[in-house]
Amino acid sequence: MPATSPRTIIGVALLLILILIAGILLIPRERAPTTPTPITTPTTPTTPLTTPPPETPTTTPPQLVRELTIGTSRIRVSSDFYEFVSKVKRGDIRVSINFWTAMMPFEVKVIEKAVRKFMSEYPGIEVRYTGTVANMKEAIKAGIIAGDFENTAHIFTWAHDWTGEMADGGFIVSLSRYLARETIEDLRRGYTVFAFSSGVYKLELYGLPWAVEGIALVCNLDATGGILPAKFSQLEEIMKRWYNPERRTYGISWQIDPYHVYPLITAFGGFYYDEDRDAVGVNSAATIEGFKFLLSKLFPYMFTGDLGHEAQLAIFEEGRAPCIVTGPWNIPRIKERVAGIAVGPIPEIDGMQPKPFSGVKLLWITKAAEADVNRLYASILFALWFTLDDDTIKMLMDEAGFIPVKVAMIDFLRANRDKYPVVAGFSLALANSVPMPKSVKMAKVWGPVAEALSSMITIYNEKGREEALASVSRLLDEAQSKILEAFKR
Amino acid sequence: MASTRERLLYPLRIATLLILGSLVIYISFSLLPIAYSVYVAFTDASAKNIAPGPRLQELREVKAGIVSDLESRRTYIAGEAIKAKTLIDETIALLSELSIAIMRFTPENISIAVINDIKWGVDARLLEVKSIVTSESTKLYLDPNIIKPLDVALRTLDYNVWRHIDLTLLYNIHVTEEDLAKLRESVIPAIEEVKGMLVESSHALELVNSDYEGFMSRVVEELDMQIEELTLHFVGLDNFRTLFSNPRFPYSIVKTLMFVATSVPLKVMVGVTLAIIYTSPLVYGRRFMRGLLLVPWAVPVLLSVTTWRILFTPERGFLSLVFEELSGYRVDIYVNEWHAFLLYNIVEVWLAYPFVMTVTMAALASIPKEYLEAALVDGARTLQILRSVVLPLILRPIAFATILTTGASLQAFMIPLLINNGGPAKTISLPGYTPVTGYSNEMIVLYGYNRAWLDQDYGLSTAAFIVVVSMLLVYAILWYYLLYRRGWSSV
Numbered sequence: 001m002p003a004t005s006p007r008t009i010i011g012v013a014l015l016l017i018l019i020l021i022a023g024i025l026l027i028p029r030e031r032a033p034t035t036p037t038p039i040t041t042p043t044t045p046t047t048p049l050t051t052p053p054p055e056t057p058t059t060t061p062p063q064l065v066r067e068l069t070i071g072t073s074r075i076r077v078s079s080d081f082y083e084f085v086s087k088v089k090r091g092d093i094r095v096s097i098n099f100w101t102a103m104m105p106f107e108v109k110v111i112e113k114a115v116r117k118f119m120s121e122y123p124g125i126e127v128r129y130t131g132t133v134a135n136m137k138e139a140i141k142a143g144i145i146a147g148d149f150e151n152t153a154h155i156f157t158w159a160h161d162w163t164g165e166m167a168d169g170g171f172i173v174s175l176s177r178y179l180a181r182e183t184i185e186d187l188r189r190g191y192t193v194f195a196f197s198s199g200v201y202k203l204e205l206y207g208l209p210w211a212v213e214g215i216a217l218v219c220n221l222d223a224t225g226g227i228l229p230a231k232f233s234q235l236e237e238i239m240k241r242w243y244n245p246e247r248r249t250y251g252i253s254w255q256i257d258p259y260h261v262y263p264l265i266t267a268f269g270g271f272y273y274d275e276d277r278d279a280v281g282v283n284s285a286a287t288i289e290g291f292k293f294l295l296s297k298l299f300p301y302m303f304t305g306d307l308g309h310e311a312q313l314a315i316f317e318e319g320r321a322p323c324i325v326t327g328p329w330n331i332p333r334i335k336e337r338v339a340g341i342a343v344g345p346i347p348e349i350d351g352m353q354p355k356p357f358s359g360v361k362l363l364w365i366t367k368a369a370e371a372d373v374n375r376l377y378a379s380i381l382f383a384l385w386f387t388l389d390d391d392t393i394k395m396l397m398d399e400a401g402f403i404p405v406k407v408a409m410i411d412f413l414r415a416n417r418d419k420y421p422v423v424a425g426f427s428l429a430l431a432n433s434v435p436m437p438k439s440v441k442m443a444k445v446w447g448p449v450a451e452a453l454s455s456m457i458t459i460y461n462e463k464g465r466e467e468a469l470a471s472v473s474r475l476l477d478e479a480q481s482k483i484l485e486a487f488k489r
Numbered sequence: 490m491a492s493t494r495e496r497l498l499y500p501l502r503i504a505t506l507l508i509l510g511s512l513v514i515y516i517s518f519s520l521l522p523i524a525y526s527v528y529v530a531f532t533d534a535s536a537k538n539i540a541p542g543p544r545l546q547e548l549r550e551v552k553a554g555i556v557s558d559l560e561s562r563r564t565y566i567a568g569e570a571i572k573a574k575t576l577i578d579e580t581i582a583l584l585s586e587l588s589i590a591i592m593r594f595t596p597e598n599i600s601i602a603v604i605n606d607i608k609w610g611v612d613a614r615l616l617e618v619k620s621i622v623t624s625e626s627t628k629l630y631l632d633p634n635i636i637k638p639l640d641v642a643l644r645t646l647d648y649n650v651w652r653h654i655d656l657t658l659l660y661n662i663h664v665t666e667e668d669l670a671k672l673r674e675s676v677i678p679a680i681e682e683v684k685g686m687l688v689e690s691s692h693a694l695e696l697v698n699s700d701y702e703g704f705m706s707r708v709v710e711e712l713d714m715q716i717e718e719l720t721l722h723f724v725g726l727d728n729f730r731t732l733f734s735n736p737r738f739p740y741s742i743v744k745t746l747m748f749v750a751t752s753v754p755l756k757v758m759v760g761v762t763l764a765i766i767y768t769s770p771l772v773y774g775r776r777f778m779r780g781l782l783l784v785p786w787a788v789p790v791l792l793s794v795t796t797w798r799i800l801f802t803p804e805r806g807f808l809s810l811v812f813e814e815l816s817g818y819r820v821d822i823y824v825n826e827w828h829a830f831l832l833y834n835i836v837e838v839w840l841a842y843p844f845v846m847t848v849t850m851a852a853l854a855s856i857p858k859e860y861l862e863a864a865l866v867d868g869a870r871t872l873q874i875l876r877s878v879v880l881p882l883i884l885r886p887i888a889f890a891t892i893l894t895t896g897a898s899l900q901a902f903m904i905p906l907l908i909n910n911g912g913p914a915k916t917i918s919l920p921g922y923t924p925v926t927g928y929s930n931e932m933i934v935l936y937g938y939n940r941a942w943l944d945q946d947y948g949l950s951t952a953a954f955i956v957v958v959s960m961l962l963v964y965a966i967l968w969y970y971l972l973y974r975r976g977w978s979s980v
Contacts, residue, residue, distance in 0.1 A: 144542060165537065168537065169537065193647045197648060202623075202630070203622060203623050203640055276644060305819075306823050311805065443536065444945075444946075451926050453914075454912060457824075489533065
């Protein structure tokens, strides 16, 4: 008997093909959404995207609007949402939602408290909170693609720059499709214009804002002689006084990367990427000027051997620099080591205001919540409560230093500036900030700018300031063409 | 008879089940992911299209019935477009009023009420416009000529008009003439810009009524474009062409090979030397010390590499300071390409010598005592015994350890990533290439990682990984050939 007959080969080949098909069929696909759990009142707030529109269409379904107290704010909502809220308050409806964040331990503790407070107010809703989710964006995407709506986040928070990617992929829910127009109108009035606008993408409201973050000038008042410099000339004087590399003291601590140097770029009118005009401005004259200012006016007073986060923060914490440019995320650590800090805007350069990037922390509701109307409403209610309840916002501000974006809280902050010098300082500094772009295209911008900047640092350290200054224009031209090339691909 | 025996020995049904089961598992969990990974290297995979979310399916569903849907609602949609257009035109008029009011303001006659009236008027109209445009029943949001200028106008209005007005007038108790001048300087051009965008949008809305076919084709085109953006495309060898279009990736290969050439001999030398020392009965407490020497193996790589980085941090790191004190020379791992490269080597040796040492010690233990005694009887000296008896006998295990540890050096990733992310950046030049800026110690795997996580260019990233896998394959084949075909195994 021959070892392998042609028939056997054909048989094996057919078997392999069959197995391959079986394998492909076994690959997990997006599951059809589970049947929504019915609630006792009819709930059709707006037409979902995939549902065919009604025969006699109206732009917004006629809804009875009622005024609801959420937290400490009054807001107009649709009657079915009002009914839902009453029921969960009484515990007549029981629903659970998953809330995910990717935060530091001190932040998680405060958020946990807020979650407990919410659950005690609305006993019908169980919020399953996970404070530190690794690789959160990918984890949410994977959960939704796999159709694992039970274990994926129904609501999560991050800075607004994820909006474009998450909305374009359909991972987050447009609130405009579920909230009454009056609700949106009230929300718009409730938050700062800037914060509300951060949650809007392609005209639809996707996220509700609860805090803002960005960088500002933080000074050790003992070291600066009680001065928080408002003009660059004042800062320069302090820097000159402090700079002494032999004693390892420096004029300023400043983590150097494209994000942290952006205020210097904008001060001269420069920019990296303007999503409204789809323009890249990395090699514009103003951007070049900003980078040159960094090399010629700041580097001479800094420790440029290690411009990373740890080293620069340590220099300030160890009292070897009078000021640092950093964000609220480092404040708890700084407060433990440095007494008497003051926070304010990055000083004006010859009348030009440096504008840092700002990220508005938004609460988004994912597609995983949309499959069940109770869960969707519970998520919306949590988002509204979290962003509108003054007591919670105050707690977040008091205990974790989150900078509020709700108008009433900003008024409170202004009235109590002396009690909240740090938060008020950041709030003031970020009033003049530039929102991070929401477009996915920004991902192609960071890399080339970081390479150009790192190269300037290498040249500065190896060959000196003049050579570094001479290289700025060439390096930024190269970065610009790399970005444009990446856009094309 | 023979066939009966075969059936008894190998029951066909059970055999088929087992084979089928294992093949399904093998193909689904092993071959398919590998095949897919290889396929990604030949696509334009990015964060948007590598794992498209529910939106793609929704868009396809909308696309399927869009023409008939728009046809059936022609009158309604055109009517809504005109309604939106009227609201936009009213908004433009209100914005003109706003400009006039701001121009007329003096520090004495500022009226927040006037501003607020205009603001709420504008807001209410634009909210209505948004609601019409984004409605599923009109699908006007699928016409880029309407939505794009409207979107920019609304954002500009919020960021550059209302925010500036709030900052200057609302949150400022004592408004000066200077404040007003600044406000005019920034806000008046912004208002004009918004008006320009709104005019564009209004014109596009008018076109829906006057040229409905044009609107329909724009909607279909936009849907096609959005579906295209979320779809993965086969791009042939484009990613490989991109990899080799500038010197960064080739330089990364060169640097990786250099790292292999320096770190492997170091690792092997240190590992073998320590094994020989700690096998010698002359070393007191060698068992304890041997145990200690295995510590680098037990410590998580993340922790040990970070510790090394901290030790060599310029100005603060303990070893960095000691070295500077002793030699007067400063170690700059964030500035000097070769300082960083040297540290990579030190860390790699530290991480890998326990492996080489363990393999060598096992080989040493297997050398028959008689060989050593015979050599001693013949009058050989220690070095002679080592060179002529011991080393030849342990060469093969060392060769295997070397092969494996070379693979580890070729895949260097955690060390450059954690120490300085493959930096410092500099101008990379290689013969035949135009110099470009890049990271000077970006090893191949790190290069691939950065393209995926930094640039979100998964196709390019996978192509880089395919190159490193190919290199490993060539290397493995070479060793197989040398060991088994050329008879090295008989050494």
